[in-house]
Amino acid sequence: MALGKDLPPKQDGGLVIGTLGGAEKPTGLLTAISAIENYAMNERESGSVPHGFFTTQNRVSFFAVGFTGGLVSGLVAALLTPIAIGVIENYIPIFGSHEPSLYDQCFAFAVSLSFSLGYAAFISRVRGDYVGTASKSAINNLVSGLATGAVLKLIIALVGFHFMYFVVLAPQNIGPLLLKLHPLVKLPTLEWWFQWLGEFRHVFLISSYVIVLTTFLTVATPVVAIMLSVRGSRRRKMQEKKWG
Amino acid sequence: MLSFISGTGLLDNFNPLNYVSQGEYVYWWSEAYRLVLSGFWGRLIAALCLVGAFWFGVYRKMPGLGIFLFFITVTITYLGGLIKAALWWTN
Numbered sequence: 001m002a003l004g005k006d007l008p009p010k011q012d013g014g015l016v017i018g019t020l021g022g023a024e025k026p027t028g029l030l031t032a033i034s035a036i037e038n039y040a041m042n043e044r045e046s047g048s049v050p051h052g053f054f055t056t057q058n059r060v061s062f063f064a065v066g067f068t069g070g071l072v073s074g075l076v077a078a079l080l081t082p083i084a085i086g087v088i089e090n091y092i093p094i095f096g097s098h099e100p101s102l103y104d105q106c107f108a109f110a111v112s113l114s115f116s117l118g119y120a121a122f123i124s125r126v127r128g129d130y131v132g133t134a135s136k137s138a139i140n141n142l143v144s145g146l147a148t149g150a151v152l153k154l155i156i157a158l159v160g161f162h163f164m165y166f167v168v169l170a171p172q173n174i175g176p177l178l179l180k181l182h183p184l185v186k187l188p189t190l191e192w193w194f195q196w197l198g199e200f201r202h203v204f205l206i207s208s209y210v211i212v213l214t215t216f217l218t219v220a221t222p223v224v225a226i227m228l229s230v231r232g233s234r235r236r237k238m239q240e241k242k243w244g
Numbered sequence: 245m246l247s248f249i250s251g252t253g254l255l256d257n258f259n260p261l262n263y264v265s266q267g268e269y270v271y272w273w274s275e276a277y278r279l280v281l282s283g284f285w286g287r288l289i290a291a292l293c294l295v296g297a298f299w300f301g302v303y304r305k306m307p308g309l310g311i312f313l314f315f316i317t318v319t320i321t322y323l324g325g326l327i328k329a330a331l332w333w334t335n
Contacts (some may be wrong), residue, residue: 095320097282099323103287107287107294111321114298121302
């Protein structure tokens with residue numbers, strides 16, 4: 001039968017991953033993690049897939065998912081960081097109070113870190129699935145995408161915050177800009193704003209270096225989690241060999 | 245169209261000042277603000293929401309709920325200051 005030639009070869013309990021064109025292409029973080037769990041489960045059952053299975057397009061898809069996540073989650077953290085530093089330096093109120101306690105200061109800092117750390121921790125949950133060719137390749141590409149996105153976010157934030165400090169909020173620029181609001185806003189209010197912005201601008205400089213720490217933690221979280229998991233499973237295997 | 249509805253008095257049913265005095269109404273809102281956006285309860289709710297964001301988003305693999313709780317945390321943490329600034333601005 002002619003049609004029979006087009007059918008894939010039967011697999012006797014072997015790998016059933018994705019479509020004929022290779023592994024499935026993730027559209028978002030959830031589908032990427034589901035795909036990795038699927039590869040890992042199949043590779044535990046039936047051994048590693050052939051090297052050609054995970055195509056270049058699959059690698060790029062996983063990289064893109066990690067990259068988008070790293071960039072977006074990092075930008076949320078980048079927006080919250082100057083606010084947190086503003087709270088710590090008593091410029092911005094927290095819980096309606098202008099005099100933050102130590103708890104409030106720590107909480108503001110924790111909130112600014114949480115989004116990107118949570119994202120990195122969510123990706124780290126695949127650490128146990130680092131088992132065969134396909135799952136390893138998928139995880140490597142996802143994490144390297146996350147790292148690239150985080151580094152790009154770092155560059156954007158560094159440039160943006162320095163631009164805020166040296167150009168936008170520089171006294172010679174912010175003064176004329178505020179004066180344009182004069183008919184709408186009273187002069188004493190504008191004067192207060194000018195003074196506040198003049199004092200607040202150094203927060204952007206501090207934030208641009210705090211973001212380096214955030215980026216480091218975002219990248220290090222999944223990398224360390226995967227390394228620890230790999231070391232743990234290697235030790236387990238050696239122990240099993242010893243015990244026969 | 246809207247004048248027809250207001251003519252029937254239908255929209256008046258939604259006006260809270262038909263049921264409570266203005267002073268009482270303002271008191272309720274300031275109490276709600278004091279309870280949720282500032283003080284001990286605001287801090288407790290925000291901390292629980294942040295822990296919940298990690299618990300549901302990372303541990304229970306429910307990122308949608310995690311993100312929702314995170315944004316509630318941010319709202320409770322900073323909205324109080326924003327309202328204060330808005331009130332200062334209008335006064």
